[in-house]
Amino acid sequence: MRKFLDADFLLYSDTARTLYHEHAAKMPIIDYHCHLVPKMIADNYQFADLTEIWLGGDHYKWRAMRGNGIPEEYITGNKSSYEKFEKWAETMPYAMRNPLYHWTHLELSRVFGIDKVLNPATAREIYEECTAKLQTPEFRSRAIMERMNVELVCTTDDPADSLEYHKAIRENGFKVKVLPTWRPDKAMMTANAEAYNHYLGQLEAASDTTISSYADLLSALEKRHKFFEEQGCGLSDHGLSTFYGDSYTEAEINAIFAKVRSGKNPTVEEDHKFQAAMLYDLAVMDAESNWVQQFHIGAIRNNNTKMFRQIGADTGYDAIGDYEVATAMNRLLDKLNTEGFLAKTILYNLNPRDNELMVTNAYNFNDGTVPGKMQYGSGWWFLDQIDGMERQMNALSALGLLSRFVGMLTDSRSFLSYPRHEYFRRILCNILGREVENGQLPESELPFIKQMVENISYYNAKNYFGW
Known part of the structure; x- marks a missing residue:
């Protein structure tokens, strides 16, 4: 059994692994269509916490949370940042086979260097580690x-x-x-x-x-x-x-x-x-x-x-x-x-x-x-x-x-x-x-x-x- 999100994730042949690791992986990113806010780039914006950078404005995640029975106050409402994140972590196991499950763990791994699976048991640890990193210049x-x-x-x-x-x-x-x-x-x-x-x-x-x-x-x-x-x-x-x-x-x-x-x-x-x-x-x-x-x-x-x-x-x-x-x-x-x-x-x-x-x-x-x-x-x-x-x-x-x-x-x-x-x-x-x-x-x-x-x-x- 292969490990989740290992180095050969989604690569099921030797040739596929060669093509990705030796050719695709090294190429720079040209992101020719996105909706980033230019002011946040100009200001070198610093995010307050993991909820702001991860759940703020992300209607993909909002739809999944609503589908999981999460009340709106935990999505776009006035609950605290951690309470909102906790509800996202609660939703995560139910999102298996939705691309959000892969994207979430790719982002944790590639951006934050965290290879733990997000679920209610790991929510606090992941939230605190990522939020702490977001306070540093390396995560602006x-x-x-x-x-x-x-x-x-x-x-x-x-x-x-x-x-x-x-x-x-x-x-x-x-x-x-x-x-x-x-x-x-x-x-x-x-x-x-x-x-x-x-x-x-x-x-x-x-x-x-x-x-x-x-x-x-x-x-x-x-x-x-x-x-x-x-x-x-x-x-x-x-x-x-x-x-x-x-x-x-x-x-x-x-x-x-x-x-x-x-x-x-x-x-x-x-x-x-x-x-x-x-x-x-x-x-x-x-x-x-x-x-x-x-x-x-x-x-x-x-x-x-x-x-x-x-x-x-x-x-x-x-x-x-x-x-x-x-x-x-x-x-x-x-x-x-x-x-x-x-x-x-x-x-x-x-x-x-x-x-x-x-x-x-x-x-x-x-x-x-x-x-x-x-x-x-x-x-x-x-x-x-x-x-x-x-x-x-x-x-x-x-x-x-x-x-x-x-x-x-x-x-x-x-x-x-x-x-x-x-x-x-x-x-x-x-x-x-x-x-x-x-x-x-x-x-x-x-x-x-x-x-x-x-x-x-x-x-x-x-x-x-x-x-």
């Missing part, structure tokens, strides 16, 4: 990033953001590069006219532009897009339920914008037309700046109205949605491609039924100019676990080129999440190692396969994004 936010061999991260930022903390990070010489990502979702969300107009006020102030028309909106966004580019940004990202490919005219979009600006909510049809227009115009900006555009598709959000009113968005009440994707996606990408404005693109799905759909439709638009121009992105959110990552890589392998894949990301708000890269790399090496030993891949090609592992772990992303 930047030191954790450096120790985990992070080379570059891309945060997720609104067009109205000042990016002041990204500037501060650059100016104080932090060796890990921290770049912004353009996330213009709020500029598209017209369904609630009151909220949308409030946001446009923020965008007006940031861009020093009066936004009275759709043309003014594009002008303001173009200014901010240029500003982001000056701050090192080379990626955009859209978090959408689905793609919007509705036909529209310039006059219709102008009329819809005027209606919303006057305080009236659009119809569903009008909202979809507006989002289709915005997706196109924003994609043109990306292409003209030679950026990479990302589309995260398929979440159904804020489903629990009672809890949304009580504690707000991004608190563990989002799920996998059930949306049609292919037709509108192809309309958008085809229009951009026809007109010469299709940037390098990464597509992520949240519903696993769409795996093969995403790969095959993305590959409609590879044009031979860039290896892997159209990327099928890593397993995202509910799919960044063993089965989800294997299925993502199997779909990409069957219908595209795994060797051109730009690899894993954390998509996390936590400074402790970097072992997810290790998790992915072990799974990748196990797949390839098994197929070499099964005779599905030629042993004579091991030099290429070893380089392939290094490429997927690091070099593909570095080259694709131009870093």
